[in-house]
Amino acid sequence: MNALAARRRHPAAIAILLLLGLALVGAAYSLLAPKPAQAAAPSAAAAATAEDAALGRQLFLANCATCHGLSAEGTKSGPTLIGVGAASVDFQVGTGRMPLAGPNVQAPRIEQVKYTEEQIAALAAYVASLAPGPAIPEGKEVTGETGNVALGGEIYRVNCAMCHNFAGSGGALTRGKYAPSLYGVEGKYVYEAMLTGPQSMPVFNDTNITPEGKASVIAYLNATMNQPNVGGMNLGNLGPVSEGMFIWIFGLLLMIACAFWLGQKAA
Amino acid sequence: MSTTASGRTAADLRADDTAAAAPTGNGRVAATAGWVDERTGLAKGTAYLMKKIFPDHWSFMLGEIAMYSMIICLLTGVFLSFWFVPSAGLIPYAGSYLPLQGVVMSEAYSSTLAISFDVRGGLLIRQIHHWAALMFCVAITVHMLRVFLTGAFRKPRELNWVIGTILSMLAIVEGFAGYSLPDDLLSGTGIRAAEGFIRSIPLIGSYTSYLLFGGAFPGEAIIPRLYSLHVLLLPAVLIGLFTAHIVLVFLHKHTQFPGPGRTNENVVGYPFMPVYTAKAGGFFFMVFGVLTLISALVTINPIWAYGPYDPSPVTAGAQPDWYMGFADGALRLLPGFLEFELFGFTWSMNVFLGAVALIPVIYTVAGAYPFIEAWVTGDKREHHLLDRPRNAPVRTGLGMAAFSFYVVLMLAAGNDIMAIKLSLSINDITVLFRLLVFVVPVLVFWVTKRICLSLQRHDREKVLHGRESGTIIRTADGKFFERHEDLDEFDRFKLVAFEAPAPIALEALTDANGVDAKAIKKAKRRARLSSFYFKDRVEPVSPAELAAAHHHGEHESISGGSTHAAIKHDKHND
């Protein structure tokens, strides 16, 4: 009798079969990927040198045109970049989102950025030369030095927490889209994200949140994210779900271990 | 003491002896005890308590974990109440947490920040309080499961089960009230949600909300009111019911698992004093220690990060504490079309059913279960011996199914966290959970019952043919089989000491011509339920069967090499 047949009536067999079934269903399910999201294009003014734009055009044709079209007019697989401005390019390429590897629900942030700063500047200059759009922000506002932390907190809670979570740990949006974690995001990209509203994120233009306000948000994020964890491990700052999991798994386990140990002790 | 030698009794003499042997302490303790007894008559009761016997089993300590967590909550709660200000009055924050300095917030929030940052040891105590509250609810849940799965709720303990269900429901209400107090963004969102739930109550919803909040949301009244509930009313009721619960445990005596020498009439274990008090006292400190350790290492509810409540913002990941998760999950799963208009009113059944109606319904069903089972089985006897869960396959199946239903709802409350952590679509997860909530309990019931039955069969095999020794014997004609060792009597007893009731038969009724149609219908319904419970059963090994098996065994060992025996042993090994 082979080993499998010998154990087919083992009490655990059903449980194992069930687990296998569940794993299969899970795998099949994760293959059915949802569809990508649309993004809105903002507009403002920007300028760049001609050589930069020329170099940028070359890079663009080689790396981006397949999706965004030969003159950035957009195709089925990528939106038009006319009028998105240098800020949008700097954000998208600088955070590793572009060039997109392939169709996805949402372009993920990738730590390994594909281009040097000069190349990114060139790409930005090229896109900015197509039509006016928001320029790459610079100076004190971007680092948050001029911001007011308390004010930034209020702006953050009203405008950002519903998607990015109270501590900036990120949150789920519909159909597989998500607001990413804001941990470790450079001030410049926070500013650009507000300015250009990537994908499902709304645009926060300067009348919505003033440049001082934006600087304050950055100051607030810097302040909270650099706070020591006064209460101990923060379990990912995900709220009560992770706390509940922790107490069920570790709390209960420790308690039962104690009870068991005490029960084994003779009187 | 009498002065004449002749007047001294033997007892007097001995009294002197002990006093001399243990000069100070003992005498004083005895004297104090005597003094108290003369004025209160407590000695008899204390002696009764001290001699109470408790059986040992780790699962009997789950209730104790709940008890100690509750006591820890009470102790730390007193500490918190020294500094907490239950007021919605607004003030600018001037404490030592930098990112909030200057922000205008309620006194409740500001004082909670003060406890966390400016009161010595405050944050640790806050975290112990909250972790202990979570542990309390976890312990209640597992305690309840253990009581259910072992059949400890049967006569005469049905009432204590009912008290238990009420305790468990009050515990989550108490927890929710506490969670709502600090007035940070999370708790404020929780109160906002609760207000929505109240409004979804048909007809009286909006009036009730106005009554509770003292006007429109949020108002100034809700925090002081919740505070009264959280520190006064609910703890008083909890302690009262808990005392009744424990008194009943003492009166009924604790149940025990079947075993040699353990009968329905006795309790085998250690006396309360000194063994059990030492163990229980030690256990209290272990529970306290574990909770303190957790609280010192792991943040819970970082209210400073949430920021003050304000009705306009919400945060992603706004969830209730886990024990309210099942209601939140039900709410997330209910489809929107359940809201409709009729007679000029809006009926928000999509909210009401999950967030309001579910809790009392679940607890009513739980509380009624002992009576339902007693009716189906027609069992009117007292039970002081527990069932091993496998020996009541349908009950165990039902318990696990109910628990799995609860767990699916609870997990559904984390659908957004799952979506980001597993990179899935929240819509798909919700649809999946809508399916699971119906499928999983049925599946769990079936699987659990099957597992129980096969464990029972396994027990039977073990009793009849002994345990597998691991020794392989090769017979003269080249066949192999494994030698089985007989169980000793003690082990065997544990495997055969149970009942496997047969379903109630219907014949009894049909020949009773006089009964009316209604009674027959009722009896038929009962017979159907009885067959649901007991149709699949594995009987315990009877002494006759055991004797036969032994006889067979001897025969086997003589002609061990016969084909017959080899086949039989093959079968055991599969």
Ligand code: HEM
């Ligand atoms: C405030 C929460 C509760 C506390 C502090 C508590 C505490 C205890 C303790 C210390 C015991 C004796 C040890 C044990 O068997 O674990 C006990 C027994 C018992 N509890 Fe609870 N309990 C609570 C909630 C519940 C709940 C929710 C139920 C069920 C609905 C329940 C039903 C019972 C029953 C039937 C017994 C007797 C068990 C037996 O004798 O085997 N209790 N409880």
